[in-house]
Amino acid sequence: TRRVIVDTDTAGDDTQGLLLAALSDRVSLEGVTICAGNVPFEYQVENAKYTLDLAGVADEVPVYEGARSPLLTDHEFAEYIHGEGGLGGDLFPDTGIPSADEHAVDYIVRTARENPGEITLVCIAPLTNVALALQREPDLPELLDDVWIMGGAVNTLGNVTPAAEYNFWVDPDAARLVMSELEATLVDWGVTVRDSLFGPDVFEEVEAMDTPLADFFLTVTDAVREFNAQSEHDALGADVTTQPDSLTVATLLEPDLIEESGTYYVEVDDREGPTRGYSLVDELGVTDGEPRTRVVESVDEERFERLMLDMLRHGDP
Ligand code: BDR
Numbered sequence: 001t002r003r004v005i006v007d008t009d010t011a012g013d014d015t016q017g018l019l020l021a022a023l024s025d026r027v028s029l030e031g032v033t034i035c036a037g038n039v040p041f042e043y044q045v046e047n048a049k050y051t052l053d054l055a056g057v058a059d060e061v062p063v064y065e066g067a068r069s070p071l072l073t074d075h076e077f078a079e080y081i082h083g084e085g086g087l088g089g090d091l092f093p094d095t096g097i098p099s100a101d102e103h104a105v106d107y108i109v110r111t112a113r114e115n116p117g118e119i120t121l122v123c124i125a126p127l128t129n130v131a132l133a134l135q136r137e138p139d140l141p142e143l144l145d146d147v148w149i150m151g152g153a154v155n156t157l158g159n160v161t162p163a164a165e166y167n168f169w170v171d172p173d174a175a176r177l178v179m180s181e182l183e184a185t186l187v188d189w190g191v192t193v194r195d196s197l198f199g200p201d202v203f204e205e206v207e208a209m210d211t212p213l214a215d216f217f218l219t220v221t222d223a224v225r226e227f228n229a230q231s232e233h234d235a236l237g238a239d240v241t242t243q244p245d246s247l248t249v250a251t252l253l254e255p256d257l258i259e260e261s262g263t264y265y266v267e268v269d270d271r272e273g274p275t276r277g278y279s280l281v282d283e284l285g286v287t288d289g290e291p292r293t294r295v296v297e298s299v300d301e302e303r304f305e306r307l308m309l310d311m312l313r314h315g316d317p
């Protein structure tokens with residue numbers, strides 16, 4: 001079993017990714033680190049604790065608080081997608097569970113140093129914590145076993161601007177650094193929209209389950225469904241969920257879900273302006289950049305759906 005740290009800006013789909021990591025016996029979730037992102041920091045911290053509690057692992061999996069703002073740019077939240085507190089709108093957890101004493105960046109660096117080649121980092125938030133960890137420990141790439149990242153919009157429309165996806169756009173400086181230094185598997189916005197949407201038939205099935213996890217799924221996806229229904233994106237504009245973060249964790253749990261992928265040089269645009277956060281992927285192999293990012297290009301949609309539904313029904317992905 002892989003030993004995993006999940007870095008998250010815990011809102012709707014982050015919670016589902018966390019649940020997958022917490023409930024699967026294919027990985028051992030060792031710690032959760034929180035990074036500035038979707039909604040105000042304290043909400044994200046509480047949302048993570050609430051999610052771990054729901055999975056029954058709050059006693060074993062500590063939550064480490066990390067960067068409270070991007071490296072250099074002004075912070076922009078995504079409450080308009082996830083609801084004010086990040087969990088759909090009406091749910092504002094207050095678990096009373098304390099956070100770990102250590103800063104998230106210190107925790108990542110220490111754990112990687114103490115367990116060389118053992119730790120897989122799963123990044124489903126802006127990459128600020130990871131960039132800071134890299135600056136602190138330049139050998140981080142060698143110390144980690146593997147890295148999985150949700151971010152970027154590869155040859156496709158972004159979700160914040162035409163060029164960019166939220167995680168890369170919010171902290172483009174961190175994303176640029178991380179993508180240039182770490183070998184990673186990348187699940188981008190494009191494959192998310194192509195291969196992981198759930199629509200009304202799935203929602204009906206989930207409603208009928210009547211389990212705490214199913215109810216939680218419906219709560220946290222409520223705002224996103226409304227947002228997507230209004231979207232101008234061709235593949236959206238309907239009652240569907242987008243689940244980038246759970247898709248990312250799912251491909252880690254079951255690599256066979258990945259149908260197609262390619263390893264390319266990826267460069268993130270950190271300049272202010274219309275291309276901020278754009279992820280250039282050198283599929284033509286025409287730059288000097290070293291191909292080191294495995295870009296997930298297509299995923300088995302049905303198997304992903306089954307994995308999610310199994311988790312919501314039985315608590316076992
Ligand atoms: C990413 O941004 C957040 O809103 C989601 O949780 C996901 O990590 C998608 O662009």
Ligand code: CA
Nearest residue numbers: 009014124125
């Ligand atoms: Ca996220």
